[in-house]
Amino acid sequence: MTESLDAIPDTFVSVDRAEGAVSFVVDESVYPLDAIYGATFTFLDRCFVFLGRGEPGQVVITLSAKKPPVEDDELRGWIGELANELLACAWRGRILEQNRATIEAVTMQAIGGAMGPPSLDELEDFDFSEEPFDDPLGIAMSWEEKYGKKEKKGESADDSGEENA
Amino acid sequence: MNLPIFHDVSLEALDARQPAFFxxxxxxxxxxxxxxxxxxxxxxxxxxxxxxxxxxxxxxxxxxxxxxxxxxxxxxxxxxxxxxxxxxxxxREFVGAGPNLHIMVITLRCNTTCVYCHASRANMDQVQTDMTKEIAEQSVDFILQSTNPAVTIEFQGGEPLVRFDLLQHVVEYAHEKNEVAQKELDFTLVTNLSLMDEKKLDWLIENRVQICTSIDGPQDVHDKQRKLPKASAHGEAIKWMKRIDERYREMGLDETLYHVEALVTTTRPILDRWKELVDLYVDLGCRALFLRPLDPFGWAEKTARLIEYPRAEYIEYYRNAVDYMIELNKQGVEILERYAAIFLTKILSGVDPNFLDIRQPSGAGIGQLAYSYDGTIFTCDEGRMLHESGDDTFAIGHVGTSKYRDVVGHETVRAVVVAGQLEGQADCVNCPYVPYCGIPPVHSHRIQGSLLGRMRESSLCQVHKGIQDYLFEKLATGDEETLQILEKWTTIRPRDHFVHVPAGAE
Known part of the structure; x- marks a missing residue:
């Protein structure tokens, strides 16, 4: 049975007291999916979390008690915290994007400084047999590997013709 | 949760052509x-x-x-x-320096029962929570691989004096291994002092082990929070603090610099007794008082009903206590508040005193590591405390099986470093205190369920903002004498006596 909670707008929220569950309809144009995942994840220790589709462009989040019944105050707390965490995750995502360069630089320096250079034993254990990373643009390839061996001047009449054209 | 925001100052009419970023x-x-x-x-x-x-x-x-x-x-x-x-x-000079602080829990056993015990101590008969000699040696071997040229080994517990023999072995083994590692070593013992005796003290003095303890307030408060069977925990701690300070004086050490460091854990009963607390520390000869609020680790959650308080009340207590300390300084008494000294050093001198819990990124994994009695390695002591409550999020290896570079390069360490940078935090990015602040991600994880947390609802953010509000208020409105006192609090005086310089490097 769908009910409402005091001080929580029922435009977005519905409650099922018998099941100890509360549902929150989230507009995806307001909260990115990453924020929805991030915010709901913080509830795993307290609730069972269900994500589903509502109307087009909407995600329905349902938080369900692991051990019902649950008092109204607790349900209100879940919804309030979820709403706040959604905003925090959405804004944080933007900030992290804007400040990515600084954060990555500090992280690399911090981790690199703490790890120090690898020892000879560690280098010996390193697996060089596979490609170290994806290189779709061929940046790490040698010139010859990428374009073939350069022919000596005058060996190709066609090429010289094009150059002169 | 945060202090009220005032809306009569705004940036509606901002013209960014004159101001630079602020x-x-x-x-x-x-x-x-x-x-x-x-x-x-x-x-x-x-x-x-x-x-x-x-x-x-x-x-x-x-x-x-x-x-x-x-x-x-x-x-x-x-x-x-x-x-x-x-x-x-x-x-940010500290960023690439590597782990300096290494906390060793040589036993979880403790003869005192603290109502808030953050460490989740074990009873005295639980000998299985003692570190073995082998794990102790493996821990030291691991510690000496740190990239930091200076290493502090801090003995925590439980009560480390329960296994004084192991503590002695760790110090001796570390010296032996340091002949090759060539680190600047220092050792700190965090103890309730109740198991101290003259023989142990002789050895600690001779081996230049720094000693720290806890004094939570006057005797009635301290003994209620820290229960020692058949004796007064307060009485024992005070007796030995005085004795140790006396020994330092006999050695000719500067008594303004060398004395037992004591910390207070602020519980509800002390909030309105700030004057007694400050007077007690002054009477004990302490030059510093660290007004730490309760942490949300260990047993503090279970006993919150008795000892917790709203952080706004803590800020009021803090302001009263520090106002009083400033007045005492004006009368010639030298006593500083540690939080204030940390923030003021950053604000006034532009350098970071490298206090691991108030810096960004926080020290977890890159500035400190903690070693539990069973050899498990954690990003920080608070991570180890969470482990004792059943949360293994911050466990990153084992001294017997893990390689040093794998531990400090662990994905958890990376996540903690990213989360500990306030330039990535909502709210912090707009806060003028961000250059001086720091929030350990382990705290946000504990109280809000994510490493990043929500600063606007964080009790620690509220404490840090409240303290910095107070300090900037003093800097803006304080008289000349107050400003000189605050400036003096930023003076860092290293305790060189406790630093063991490697042979050949003197």
Whole structure:
């Protein structure tokens, strides 16, 4: 049975007291999916979390008690915290994007400084047999590997013709 | 949860052609003052009217305000990029240094029962929570691989004096292994002092092991929070603090610098007894008092009903206590508050004193590591405390099986380092205190369920903001003598006696 909670707008929220569950309809144009995942994840220790589709462009989040019944105050707390965490995750995502360069630089320096250079034993254990990373643009390839061996001047009449054209 | 926000100062009329990048905050207890800081952490406290003139870009060239803003690098047309870059570098000098603080829990057993026990201590018969000699040696071998040239081994518990024999072995083994590692070593013992005796003290003094303890207030408060069977925990701690200080004096050490360091864990009963607390520390000869609030680890959650308090009440207690300490300083008594000293050092001198819990990124994994009695390695001592409550999030290896580089390069360490940078935090990015602040991700994880947390609802953010509000208020409105006292609190005096320089490096 769908009910409402005091001080929580029922435009977005519905409650099922018998099941100890509360549902929150989230507009995806307001909260990115990453924020929805991030915010709901913080509830795993307290609730069972269900994500589903509502109307087009909407995600329905349902938080369900692991051990019902649950008092109204607790349900209100879940919804309030979820709403706040959604905003925090959405804004944080933007900030992290804007400040990515600084954060990555500090992280690399911090981790690199703490790890120090690898020892000879560690280098010996390193697996060089596979490609170290994806290189779709061929940046790490040698010139010859990428374009073939350069022919000596005058060996190709066609090429010289094009150059002169 | 945070202090009220005032809305009569705004940036509606901001004209960004004159001001360079800045953050601002109206002081809650002095609302006619606005703190502003820039990217590199230079700061000014302006009257509200001056702030609005600045924000509107209407500061008259050559005026007193213009000169002040220019000197502190707040004007776009005169922005000194190399100076700003140099200051940012100085503030972050610690970033690549590697783990300096290594906390060893040589036993979880403790003869005292503290109502808030953050460490989740074990009873005295639980000998299975003692570290073995083999794990102790493996821990030292691991510690000496740190990239940091200076290493502090801190003995924590439980009560480390329960296994004094193992503590002795760790110190001796570390010296032996350091002949090759060549680190600057120092050892710190965190103890309730109740198992101390003259023989142990002789050895600790001879081996230059620094000693720290806890004093939570006058005897009735201390003994209620820290229960020692058949004796007064307060009485034992005070007796040995005095004895140890006496030994330092006999050795000719400067008594203004060398004495037992004591810490207070603020519980509800002490909130309105701040004057007694400060007087007690002064009477004990302490030159510093660290007014730490309760942490949300260990048993503190279970006993919250008895000892917790709203953080607004803590801030009131803090302001009263520090006001009183400033007054005592004016009367010639030397006592400083540790939180204030940490923040003021960053605010006034532009360098970071490297207090691992108030820096960014926080020290977890890259500045400190903790070693449990069973050899498990954690990013920090609080991570180990969570493990004792059943949360293994911050476990990153084992001294017997893990390689050093795998541990400090662990994905958890990376996540904690990213989360500990406030430039990535909602709310912090707009806070003028961000150049001086730091929130350990383990705290956010514990109270809000994510490493990043929500600062606007964080009890620790509230504490840090409240303290910095107070300090900026003092800096803006304090008399000349108060400013000199606050400046003096930023003086860092190293305790060289406790530093063991490797052979051949003297």
């Amino acid at each position: 953050r601002f905050r109206q002081l809650p207890m002095a609302p006619d003052k606005v703190v502003l800081s820039n990217l590199e952490g230079r700061w000014l406290v302006l009257d509200k009217a001056d702030f609005q003139t600045f924000a509107r870009g209407e500061v008259e060239e050559g005026s007193e305000l213009f000169t002040k803003l220019r000197q502190r690098n707040f004007l776009r047309a005169y922005y000194d990029v190399p100076a700003a870059a140099e200051m940012i570098r100085a503030r």
